[in-house]
Amino acid sequence: MSLSDHSVELRPKLVGQRVKRTEDPRLLAGVGQYxxxxxxxxxxxxxxxxxxxxxxxxxxxxxxxxxxxxxxxxxxxxxxxxxxxxxxxxxxxxxxxxxxxxxxxxxxxxxxxxxxxxxxxxxxxxxxxxxxxxxxxxxxxxPFAIRQIDAVKDDAPLLHEEAGTNTIIRREFKRGDVDAAFESAAVTVKGRFRMTRKTAVAMExxxxxxxxxxxxxxxxxxxxxxxxxxxxxxxxxxxxxxxxxxxxxxxxxGGSFGGxxxxxxxxxxxxxxxxxxxxxxxxxxxxxxxxxxTSQAFDELIGAELAVTQDGMLIGLRADVIGDVGAYSIYPWTAALETVQVVSFLPGPYRMEHYRGRIRGVLTPKPPTGPYRGVGRPSSTFAMERLIDMAARKLCMDPVEFRRKNLVNAEEFPYRTASGIIWDKSAFQECLAGACAHVDYPNLLLERDEARRNGRWVGIGLASYAELTGIGSRISVAPGMPINTGTETSKIEIDATGAITAAFGIASHGQGLETTLAQVIVDELGCKLEDIEVKHGDSALVPMSSGTYASRSAVLGGGAATLAARVVKGKVLRAAAYLMEQSIDDLDIHAGIVTSRNSNRSMTLKEIASAVYSQMGRIPRNQREDLAASETYDPYLGTACSSTHLAMVEVDPETYGVKVLRYVVAEDCGKIINPMIVDGQVQGAVAQGIGAALLEEIVHDDQGQAVAASLADYLVPVATNVPDIGIVHIEADLPNNIGGFRGMGEGGTIGAPATIANAVSDALSHLDISVETLPVTPERIFQMLQARRDPAAAVTD
Amino acid sequence: MPEKKITLSVSVNGVVHTATVEPRMLLSDFLRHELGLTGTHVGCEHGVCGACTVLLDGRSARSCLTLAVQADGVEIETVEGQGSIDRLGRIQEAFRQHHALQCGFCTPGFIMAITDMLRHHPLESDDQIREALSGNICRCTGYEHIVNAVRELAKERGPLT
Missing domain, CATH: 3.90.1170.50 (Aldehyde oxidase/xanthine dehydrogenase, a/b hammerhead)
Structure with a gap:
């Protein structure tokens, strides 16, 4: 490391700090503008x-x-x-x-x-x-077919006659010889999993x-x-x-969550x-x-089965999925976004050779499905993590040990999944260990067993997953989609007053990107946070923009900000070197002040900007440069954000209400820009996942009418439904992108439904009940118990 | 169909306004569109989400379930009365310190509900705080940071006398 680098490292950095949000004052004072x-x-x-x-x-x-x-x-x-x-x-x-x-x-x-x-x-x-x-x-x-199981049939009434079919999406992923794997398997488990239809419910x-x-x-x-x-x-x-x-x-x-x-x-x-x-x-x-x-979410029927060896190694996975895409394919993502991701992410963070996953996306007379926080992966993780727990139970193995054996290990990265997704190195194993350490897992098992001896229905559930975030131009966010989601542009300008405008194509809607991107710029450019205005959410700012979605903005926006800030910094220092009559190598910039290591001279950004722009002749015309740059970043591939969630729940034996007693998330989101904001994203996303697991459901009756007409019918979590969330940040090897960031805004919603489903299944294991439909409402628990007691009277969804 | 308009006089954050409105006009619409006080938000128009919460004579109320004419002679407090950008009120400041907001849409309703809570509820435990907050929906934060802010505010206030 050179001497000058060393001095840079000694400066306090803003990336990594709990910087209070610059968005807050206007929103708190009631003068935001929606x-x-x-x-x-x-x-x-x-x-x-x-x-x-x-x-x-x-x-x-x-x-x-x-x-x-x-x-x-x-x-x-x-x-x-x-x-x-x-x-x-x-x-x-x-x-x-x-x-x-x-x-x-x-x-x-x-x-x-x-x-x-x-x-x-x-x-x-x-x-x-x-x-x-x-x-x-x-x-x-x-005539119409309101259920996907009917709409997929050859003789079903057509919603769009021009299409000639209701099945407008078909996709299959396969690797190896999955049928042979099943023939050789010591143990197989299967289920028919369903995350019912949800909707985003942004408050605005x-x-x-x-x-x-x-x-x-x-x-x-x-x-x-x-x-x-x-x-x-x-x-x-x-x-x-x-x-x-x-x-x-x-x-x-006022929030989106994809809607x-x-x-x-x-x-x-x-x-x-x-x-x-x-x-x-x-x-x-x-x-x-x-x-x-508004676009709705999930609503797949997932028939899936898992093949496992006697010593608990995963060898094969088969899945047949019917996705209910609603009445239209949505722009720009198409009906493939949600549906195809279910089968492309189904193998999860696990080592597994043989796979076949098929999806059919079917039109039904319902609102279109579209992006919703987690896209596809809440459903795929729910199905896969239930299968993992079912297999562990069948082999009498602890579910933690079972996952430990099968999660991709550090030396196996980059790992290509059976569906072709490449996981770059991410803390799969460390997240599992981190979640267990946080709750003292062996002791938690004892606590659960003690509660059970007292007649309480208490259960523990886990889910491990990985998601692809910060995706560059190599892969479309939605398969085959016609728009570019792989680049992000940052245009940074210092004006004649010394104020800094940083414009982006992203569109922050609660994520605090005005703050986090400014933190990145402060560290790269050496200016003060309060001198930066981050602009976003406006097509006039940069030539081409898309917005904020798919856990991309910190990775792509942060990368673009870094590139542009470096160019602007170079221009500032070149101007300062001339003005201060110093060698550029002797100059530093920090907190908006350029200092020289060889003299007591210093200049503020404001003074430099004034000299460059407003004082004619101060800098020779052939050396004068605008203090501005526009740079576009394309990380090409995406990066894996991984996590393990662990929950303890209790089911009330009289009301069948489920209470979440403990919840912990251990996640690897790479370098953290602002831990306060990351915690907020985790907590909010887990709350939405708990909603998906226990409360939220869009129901269309047989006449095609939506039953939920208000937020008194479509229940989202309130403060009493959500516990405090324990969060373990694991910063293992940083991903190979500028900044070392991984996208993390969606993860909580991916992991929580599976975790709660596993925990409720564990709590009801003495009744031989397996949760395969979410939300697992008191009504569904009642029906499952009825079916156990009297199979002839069973009501199915 | 429109009916005969009615004149009302209200005090909003200490400023008296007199206006003539249709009897069916909601208080939320009156505040937002007639007085331009857009800090009060409307999230559901059903009285479920709490985004439109204001104080009427010191107690929290859903402005989307209140007719403007019902507020005749009433002292109304809205989020704009709590503080300004350069001088945030105490609850607003606690929200910022604890990162108790993300998109900010539900926030004014929470701030007004919490104003009432701090005046009237014991808030001695997290369970009590969560129970008190459960009339307002936030879709972004998962509530934990809001609970942290209220816990601090309740501690600062001390026991109710």
């Missing part, structure tokens, strides 16, 4: 009449007396917008795939309850909703506001999206507007109407609309 907080002059409101039919032909729309409501400006159905927009097409390179077109309003027929059919534009939302009451839509009901509902600028003939869409760059690019085509006349910006966004991470017809709608009516148009989803028309 889309619904904006009210430009002349703004009109849209309310939507949505389908109350799961599958029906639209015969007639009668607006009745709707125009008699004071304040109503216009009423539109799909036919009124024919000349205003073209549909978004979620294309894919996957074979045998059908891309369902996405229009603002239903055309000809409706395909799920909640699909927008008629838009009323009025001076107030109250007036627009009043007008909806006057509108009558005549439907001719069409989806919100859109489009403004038409008649002077520039330009459109701005303010959206609660977490992918404003993707939305700009697709809308440019749908609206035939170049990027110079189309800006998509996400101001403060705001796809294109919605309502985004197309407000843009088309703002251009048509030449007035600002706002649409704010209410909670019922959110529950019935």
């Amino acid at each position: 889309v619904d907080d904006m009210a430009p002059a002349g703004m009109l409101h849209v309310a939507l009449r949505r389908s109350d039919q799961p599958h029906a032909r639209i015969l007639n729309i009668d607006v009745g007396g709707a125009f008699s409501v004071p304040g109503v400006i216009a009423i539109y159905d799909a036919s009124d917008l024919d000349n205003d927009v073209t549909p978004a097409i979620p294309t894919s390179r996957m074979p045998d795939y059908y891309a369902t077109p996405i229009w603002p309003l239903a055309r000809g027929k409706v395909r799920y309850v909640g699909e927008p059919v008629v838009a009323v534009v009025a001076e107030s939302r109250y007036a627009a909703e009043d007008a909806l009451e006057h509108i009558t839509i005549d439907y001719e009901p069409l 509902n989806r919100s859109y506001l489009a403004e038409w600028d008649p002077r520039k003939q330009a459109l701005t869409l303010y959206t609660s999206s977490n992918i404003p760059g993707v939305i700009r690019d697709v809308l440019s085509g749908c609206l035939d507007l170049p990027g110079t006349r189309l800006r998509v910006a996400a101001p403060d966004v 705001k991470g796809s294109l919605y017809g309502e985004e197309l709608l407000v843009c088309a109407l703002a251009r048509k009516l030449k007035r600002p148009i706002k649409f704010i989803s209410d909670r019922l609309e959110d529950l019935s028309a």
